[in-house]
Amino acid sequence: TTLSTTFLGQTFASPLFNASGVRCFDKDELNSLLASASGSLVTKSCTREARTGNPEPRYVATPLGSINSMGLPNKGYGYYLDYAKAHDYSKKPLFMSVAGLSLDDNIAMVAAIRDAALPAIVELNLSCPNVPGKPQIAYDFDAMDRMLAAVSAEYDRPFGVKMPPYFDIAHFDLAAEVLNRYPAVAFITCINSVGNALVIDIEREEVVIKPKDGFGGLGGDYVLPTALANVNAFHRRCPEKRVIGCGGVRSGEHIFMHLLAGASLVQVGTALQEEGPGIFARLNAELAAILERKGYASIDEVRGRLKTL
Numbered sequence: 001t002t003l004s005t006t007f008l009g010q011t012f013a014s015p016l017f018n019a020s021g022v023r024c025f026d027k028d029e030l031n032s033l034l035a036s037a038s039g040s041l042v043t044k045s046c047t048r049e050a051r052t053g054n055p056e057p058r059y060v061a062t063p064l065g066s067i068n069s070m071g072l073p074n075k076g077y078g079y080y081l082d083y084a085k086a087h088d089y090s091k092k093p094l095f096m097s098v099a100g101l102s103l104d105d106n107i108a109m110v111a112a113i114r115d116a117a118l119p120a121i122v123e124l125n126l127s128c129p130n131v132p133g134k135p136q137i138a139y140d141f142d143a144m145d146r147m148l149a150a151v152s153a154e155y156d157r158p159f160g161v162k163m164p165p166y167f168d169i170a171h172f173d174l175a176a177e178v179l180n181r182y183p184a185v186a187f188i189t190c191i192n193s194v195g196n197a198l199v200i201d202i203e204r205e206e207v208v209i210k211p212k213d214g215f216g217g218l219g220g221d222y223v224l225p226t227a228l229a230n231v232n233a234f235h236r237r238c239p240e241k242r243v244i245g246c247g248g249v250r251s252g253e254h255i256f257m258h259l260l261a262g263a264s265l266v267q268v269g270t271a272l273q274e275e276g277p278g279i280f281a282r283l284n285a286e287l288a289a290i291l292e293r294k295g296y297a298s299i300d301e302v303r304g305r306l307k308t309l
């Protein structure tokens with residue numbers, strides 16, 4: 001059996017890599033992912049200028065996952081573009097995550113990435129903030145449409161989008177309708193963290209993270225069924241596009257679920273943060289054992305095979 005697959009014309013020895021934001025802040029962390037058994041790596045979502053992000057504690061692990069309100073700390077897009085220019089693409093493909101604070105910032109960043117003419121694959125973070133008082137871009141369908149029209153006009157190559165979870169069938173329909181207007185959107189990464197959760201420490205009778213009164217994005221075991229639903233919903237609605245699964249992956253079995261639901265590649269967030277890049281060797285082995293046991297020759301045969309009753 002083989003874990004290798006091709007995606008946007010590039011070869012991946014394993015379908016597994018980090019979720020953007022996790023262990024990918026600077027070149028040391030990125031090089032640790034490069035040295036790991038992951039099939040790829042993605043950079044921390046970048047903004048035009050470097051950001052320190054929110055005050056700590058801003059990430060906390062819990063028995064069932066994690067909560068975070070990092071506040072987009074990053075080195076600025078130039079740092080990650082330099083990393084992408086120096087990267088050896090024969091080792092493994094590289095994704096760049098972009099999360100501009102405005103449409104103009106996204107345009108400026110993707111134009112610079114375009115001009116660098118690299119094999120790097122852009123993942124546009126649509127959980128990026130909207131104007132104050134309005135929901136994140138991906139929850140404001142007109143704003144998402146305008147953002148994708150502008151970015152796809154500027155960035156004349158295939159790219160992908162990182163989506164927050166949706167919870168209403170009508171929202172799956174509306175979001176997919178917008179995405180299907182843009183053939184340049186070649187893949188959809190589902191899901192980003194489940195927004196604005198609240199974790200409470202009863203001994204201290206306190207929240208556990210400092211920013212936003214303790215409200216933050218949820219990851220880990222809590223989100224696996226929601227992640228699988230979003231992967232499958234967009235897999236069904238966007239047959240011309242690929243889906244990257246993200247959310248709740250901690251074992252080979254979870255990866256297999258994402259593949260059945262329609263994922264082509266699979267990202268690991270909370271479990272990678274907690275276990276470290278060594279997790280990819282463990283997950284590759286667990287996934288290969290499942291494929292062997294079930295008689296699958298490759299992960300491509302599993303994709304989208306989920307049966308309904």
Ligand SMILES: CC(C)(C)CCc1c(C(=O)O)[nH]c(=O)[nH]c1=O
Nearest residue numbers: 069070071072127128129193217
């Ligand atoms: C939530 C934003 C700060 C607008 C984007 C960056 C981001 C963050 C973050 O930097 O707080 N955390 C996540 O779990 N997902 C994200 O996409």
